[in-house]
Amino acid sequence: MVESLARRKATVEVASSGDAGRAAAGWMADQGIVRAVLADDPVVDAIGLEPALRAAGIDVLRWPVAMGRREVLGLEGPEDVCGVTVPTLAVAERGTLVLEASVGHGRGLDVTNRHHVSLLMADRVVETLGEALAQTFADGRPVPSAVSLVSGPSRSSDIEKISTLGAHGALTEHVVIITP
């Protein structure tokens, strides 16, 4: 997973659940991030991300956020905003994160903000995309309204066929792999 993510131009760190909150907050502070929009997910609380962010002086919002569309898109308010997501699964072979939309997990979280931090539980990593999709869309499980497969920061090769980062989505993707 770590190698595949690096190939996708994402940055990765591995941390225990005790250290992951501080590690993620530290990375965000280094990037000059002033606001974090967090998915409302038990993993966020389990690693103590919110207090760590506050300690680092970063403004914290929880999904769902009461913002207008212009602010969600970064056209108003601070520029250096980071969306924090929690993948339900990840694909080791391809460096892909599986993000399911839900009441607590906005579908735009990883893409509308300039930065994207993803909190990946190590035991959610599977080998292939086939396994990940089979589990996500398993019979009897409610089908999510939207699933995003995210493999690295946004890029475009539309100018001279050379890959350039930061097209419409996040300019950076940082994955914190959380070990027990």
Add this chain to the structure above:
Amino acid sequence: MSTRRRRRNPGVAYSDVKGTLRDRTVDALRDPTLADNLRTAGDSWGAGREVMKRDFGFDQMRDRARDIRRSNIRNMPALLAELQSNVRANGGVVVRAADADEACRYITDLARARGARVVAKSKSMATEEIKLNEAMEHAGLEVVETDLGEWIIQLANEHPSHIIAPAVHLNRDQVAALFRDEAGTDDVPTDREGLVAHARVRLREKFAQAEIGISGVNLGVASTGTVCIVENEGNARLVTSQPRIHVAVMGMERVVADWDEAAHILQVLPMAAISQDAANYVSLITGPRREGETDGPEEFHLVIIDGGRGALRGSEFEEVLSCIRCGACLYSCPMWQNVGGQAYGSPYSGPIGAIITPLLEGPSSPGSRDLPFMSTLCGACGDACPVGIPLPDLLVRARARSSSPAKRKAGLAFRVWSLLWRRGVTYRLTMIGWRLGLRIRGRGGWVHRLPGPGSGWTKVRDMPSKWPPRR
């Protein structure tokens, strides 16, 4: 209503292209900037494909992709019915459009009914095929293409030159000039990173206004009623999450049975298209937002277009329906590499475009009947295709089916020739005539200019006036 009814059902080929296919090909060959830009693109694709074969087992994946797509096409009616009922069960609206006009009318009527003014689009070949932008602009809507390449093309008022890299024929200086015009200022960066960042901000303004987002569909998964949209930039994510209404437009052949099949095709597609083992963003969308969710569209509409596809099932061209629109056959084609996609005059260029454009339009359509001849039949496209479509064979069949004046004229010439040379007497007579003619026109042992069909020979070389030549 009356204004829209007057719109004639458009063809697949563009009606506003200039000159004949031959004129456009010759113009393209004389453009040195275009040649450089295309060579860069073709070379980088070729190198990438080698990596996919060596490191990711592309050739083995291709066999299974072909089997999946063939079975999808065989079972298409049942799979479409299943897709349709599952989309509806998840709160989406499904519309089956027989042709371009029906599809465009549904979407413009929807926009009118919802009072929409601004439409944000992500890249879609199906909407390019049905000329949806034209129809929406005709209905008074502002349409913004948000894929970087498509936006560049929209600003240049041109047609795309490649299925997945529409602006591949333009370089960064040309792009910077277009952005300066659009922004109305000279304060636009000229480096690639700067240009991409500039477009990001300009287009986010449009995302903030758009009431409707329109996307294409790479795959429709029948078993759950989900549409898959594959991209690298993230604009399709914004198109499908920010506006209040999402309309997905899908060619009817893009259906797969289940997630096992979808997982395979979703991996093969970026490998074939951009030589990456994963696309950056894949959106798997099943209906509108659910109760309690605060982002995502409140309405989801899936427009499934026939547009001549259904009639291809069971025909000798059925295999073209397997196509997943990766663009690999374009990059691999020596013809496309030299003239680019715009010369074809159709949204679908390269080998696949030369086959499907006349198939969707009919064999005598003046805009596309000569396209099957845009090939050297070298076979590179057949090797490049990730779903095993026998493109060179189909090009030959498409030629047999095409009926253009040029082809009829050539056919007549060959029939006359065969008639004359079939008998000894007439054969000898034509040879005597030929020798005499050469002697009469010859100067100093050489003929410098021949009339009629012989003119092509003497344009670049002389013909000996004694035949067979003796020293």
